[in-house]
Amino acid sequence: MSHDARTTATPALRIIPREQHVISRKNISKAALRVLYRLNEAGYQAYLVGGAVRDLLLGGHPKDFDVATNATPDEVKKLFRNSRLIGRRFRLAHVVYGPEIIEVATFRGTGEEEGDGDRHIVDGRIVRDNVWGSIEEDAIRRDFRVNALYYDISDFSVRDYVGGMQDVENRVLHLIGDPATRYREDPVRMLRAVRLAAKLNFRIDAAAAAPFDELGPLLADAAPARLFDESLKLFLAGHGLKSFHMLEQTGLLKYMFPATARALKRGDEALRALVEQGLANTDARVAEGKSVTPAFLFAVLLWGEVRDLAHTWITKGVEPNAAWERAATHVVAEQCQRVAIPRRFTLTMEEIWALQPRFEQVQRKRVFRLMAHPRFRAAFDFLLLRAAESPSIRELGQWWEHAQQLPHETLAAALAGSSAAPGGSAEPALPKPRKRRRRKPASKAGKSDPA
């Protein structure tokens, strides 16, 4: 007889006392601690749960802290003046301390028993309206064992109902319950498996990875807005290159980025190099604490398809500008059926792509016009990535790099009389960039700087 974790009434509990784990209150945010203590003092159970516990056990510094409690949302609301209830189907409380928000969720039942809430399919997920449960039920409705650990504020122990602690030690991701069932309930869990494995440097247990081939297509029913959020966590959180490789290896990339998967499948090694470099640069920026923009990265991921489509149409006689525009529109429209990239980002992506052919036009007027374009910087960074495509594009990148370092007049003089044809084969030779001359302060027009 086999019972899976979901049907087992009370999973075995292991309590890991304070002396036997590394979680210290020093690494828990003040706001989270206040919420935990206040709930506890009011007589409720209060636990830190989910990613924060997992990351603390691994020595990481979690950004957000989630709290689980047996207090209902209304009770939480009464206890914290600085709280608001959110969520339509499943209500949660957000307790707000300045910029920090602590999410407080009431233990949720698995809802396997009849008559305790209606099942709904929302965005391809099976959900129920508010069904409160016990902590055991709350544990087994979570996705991975490592995500179902509870840090108990009353005695600083960790409660483990599903074997999560051992998985943390073995650096492995097991789903709770039957993998195929859990993916059918929520296909995005497949992407979460890949994302967490990439982020934590864990392996995905064989049983958890086995259904990917068969159930990957269910991702087509996932809400595109949710997949957008997931894609940011996959690619813009510092482990993008690893996520990308794992998505490819697991065969899941094609459900999120069909055009990217298609273009790479054509065996375009230059494109692969471009995508990998783009992801590596993004990871490096995240590591340095610099800002990263989704638009640039999505432009990188989809470039191969846009370029190939544009070239196909140009060969068929479509006017180049129109061909590029049509290719961009087409690829964006297809992509947004899967991953809902907000308009403000797709606009930037389209601009970055549209500016690429303009780098090949190095006549004087056009050069200055392009440099003044608000997207010049992003488009130029993109051109540098494209160095992988051909030696002539690498040279073009170097030309523009150099051109930007020249003083305006020097560049203007070098470009004067140049009649380089579009196609970029004959960029005018540029003089060596000089050190910028120091301007005499305010000597020009009568601009008077207040002293």
Ligand code: ATP
């Ligand atoms: P991250 O480090 O990216 O924040 P996380 O595990 O905290 O990882 P969240 O999306 O913040 O991910 O979710 C918090 C917790 O909620 C998870 O640890 C898990 O216990 C539970 N959870 C999240 N998504 C699901 C899901 N799709 N199915 C079941 N449980 C989930």
Ligand code: MG
């Ligand atoms: Mg989290």
